[in-house]
Amino acid sequence: METSSFLFALTLTLLAGWSTGIGSALAFFARKTNTKFLSTALGFSAGVMVYVSFVDLLPQAQEFLLASGSAFPKAGVAAAFFAGIAFIFLIDMLIPESENPHEVHMVEEMRRNDHRQLKQTGILMALAIGIHNFPEGIATFASAYLSPDVAIPVAAAIAIHNIPEGIAVSVPIYYATGSRKKAFWYSFLSGMAEPVGGLAGYLLLRPFLSPLSLGLVLAGVAGVMVFVSVDELIPAAERYGKHHYAISGFVGGMAVMGLSLLLL
Numbered sequence: 001m002e003t004s005s006f007l008f009a010l011t012l013t014l015l016a017g018w019s020t021g022i023g024s025a026l027a028f029f030a031r032k033t034n035t036k037f038l039s040t041a042l043g044f045s046a047g048v049m050v051y052v053s054f055v056d057l058l059p060q061a062q063e064f065l066l067a068s069g070s071a072f073p074k075a076g077v078a079a080a081f082f083a084g085i086a087f088i089f090l091i092d093m094l095i096p097e098s099e100n101p102h103e104v105h106m107v108e109e110m111r112r113n114d115h116r117q118l119k120q121t122g123i124l125m126a127l128a129i130g131i132h133n134f135p136e137g138i139a140t141f142a143s144a145y146l147s148p149d150v151a152i153p154v155a156a157a158i159a160i161h162n163i164p165e166g167i168a169v170s171v172p173i174y175y176a177t178g179s180r181k182k183a184f185w186y187s188f189l190s191g192m193a194e195p196v197g198g199l200a201g202y203l204l205l206r207p208f209l210s211p212l213s214l215g216l217v218l219a220g221v222a223g224v225m226v227f228v229s230v231d232e233l234i235p236a237a238e239r240y241g242k243h244h245y246a247i248s249g250f251v252g253g254m255a256v257m258g259l260s261l262l263l264l
Contacts, residue, residue, distance in 0.1 A: 006202070009144035012155040013198040016140050017133065019159035020191030023166020024184045038164060039242035040249035045157035046233035047253020052143075052150045053222035056261060060147060061222070064215030073215075080216040084223025088135045092231065129165045129190040134197035139224040141198025142217050153257055154225070161233055162191055 058077060065073035140158050144151035166187045174183040205217060237246035 005145050005148070008148065008151070009141045009202075010195060010198065012144045012151055013137055013141045013195045016155045016158040016162065017137065017191035017194035018188070019162040020129070020166035020169065021184060021188040022159075023163040023168075024170040024187035026163065026167060035240040036242050036245050039237045039240040039245040040252075041160045042164070042233045042237035042240075043246035043249025044253035044256075045160045045249075046229040046237070047250040047255075048153050048157040048257045049225040049229045049233070049253075050250075051254040051257040052154055053225045055258070056150050057143065057147060057218050057222040057225075061215040061217075061219035064211045064218065068211035068215065070212060070215075076212075076216065077219045080219035081223040081226075084139075084220030085227045086223075087220070088224050088227050089231075091131060091135060094131070127190070129169060130193035133162070133165075133191060133193040134200075135224055136228060137194030137197025138201035139221045139228075140194060141202060142221045143225075145202070146214060146218055150257075150261070153260060157253070158194070161228070161236075162194075164236060166191070 058081065061077045061080065062073050065076050070076055136158055140155055143154045169187040169190050170183040173186050174180060177183070205213065234246065234250070237249065240246075
């Protein structure tokens with residue numbers, strides 16, 4: 001059972017990380033950015049992750065803490081939730097503002113005859129996104145391993161959110177080198193930080209697995225997901241300029257997640 005859960009979690013985390021390559025491919029082959037689709041998709045991802053965090057992960061975390069005999073299960077869940085937020089916020093603050101992976105890029109930028117963007121910019125962007133994806137990989141892996149009923153929607157949400165990041169890495173590297181291959185591989189490798197993060201988190205936490213630690217991990221994962229939603233997904237959806245599509249996607253993501261949890 002443990003092996004199958006591990007392989008399931010690893011597979012989903014790999015697929016989520018690989019979606020940066022989808023963003024790179026869009027930058028190469030699409031002639032125009034579909035802002036309506038990206039706004040809706042990013043909003044949808046945020047809706048999925050916010051709903052899952054508050055309706056599924058946090059209640060499960062409290063159940064684990066109750067099973068562990070914790071005297072203060074609600075306080076423990078709250079502390080772990082905000083610790084998860086603090087963890088990813090700290091990583092976010094360590095990334096230089098000039099290499100902010102949240103910056104929106106359009107596929108039209110690929111066709112500009114403008115070489116002001118340097119290869120170094122693209123490499124730093126790839127590194128920044130890789131660092132940022134590390135805790136997201138832990139969140140994806142942990143949710144798939146500990147809560148398989150919500151794993152696929154969560155992995156899909158993370159994957160959608162990685163698509164614009166793939167564009168953000170590809171644009172400057174393609175500008176500087178003229179090589180689609182290099183731009184694609186830098187973009188692809190930045191996404192591989194997610195399965196690496198998932199594996200590192202699993203290996204570090206595995207010796208300490210218990211109802212108490214599982215509950216704290218789930219609550220921390222919920223904190224990471226909520227932060228990603230409000231700090232990255234919703235603002236990025238808005239920056240594509242389609243406010244109502246972003247909000248519709250957000251509500252739709254919560255509705256789909258709510259229905260799926262009712263049916264499971």
